[in-house]
Amino acid sequence: xxxxxxxxxxxxxxxxxxxRFHNYKFKRQVPIGNYxxxxxxxxxxxxxEIDGGQHNETLNKIKDIKRTNYLESKGYKVIRFWNSEVxxxxxxxxxxxxxxxxxx
Numbered sequence: 531x532x533x534x535x536x537x538x539x540x541x542x543x544x545x546x547x548x549x550r551f552h553n554y555k556f557k558r559q560v561p562i563g564n565y566x567x568x569x570x571x572x573x574x575x576x577x578x579e580i581d582g583g584q585h586n587e588t589l590n591k592i593k594d595i596k597r598t599n600y601l602e603s604k605g606y607k608v609i610r611f612w613n614s615e616v617x618x619x620x621x622x623x624x625x626x627x628x629x630x631x632x633x634x
Contacts, residue, residue, distance in 0.1 A: 535559075538580050538616040539568060545624065546578075554631055562604065565597055570606075574634040577601055578627065579610045607634060 535543065535558070546556040546569060556578075560570040569578040584590055598608045609630055611623050 536580065536582065536613065538582075538613040541620060542569070542578070542580060542611075542616050542623070545620070551624070552628060552631065562606070563600060565601065567601070567608075571631065574631050575606045576630060576634060577606050577608045579608060580613060580616055581610050582613045585610075 539558070543556075543558055545551055546554075547558075549555050554571050555573060556569050556571050558569050560567050562570075562577075567577045568580050570576070571578075581594075585594055594610075601608050607630070609626070611626075615623055
């Protein structure tokens with residue numbers, strides 16, 4: 531588990547924490563199997579991952595697919611946002627996140 535969140539994770543966490551986001555409870559850096567997910571809304575089994583540019587590298591793409599497949603096999607829905615999306619378009623991220631939560 532990382533002790534320091536990225537600035538993008540901090541930005542999103544300030545919106546999600548303490549049921550601030552439409553009264554949904556989120557936890558951060560939650561272990562699931564051998565993985566640690568960025569954010570989890572257990573009520574909806576929704577995982578939110580914030581990805582930096584390293585996730586666009588071929589080996590990391592393969593690892594992310596394996597990770598997502600594992601998490602989905604455990605009943606979770608995984609959505610991913612790029613760091614730049616969180617930093618530059620937090621309103622859009624929140625809109626997508628709200629739609630996902632409402633659909634589950």
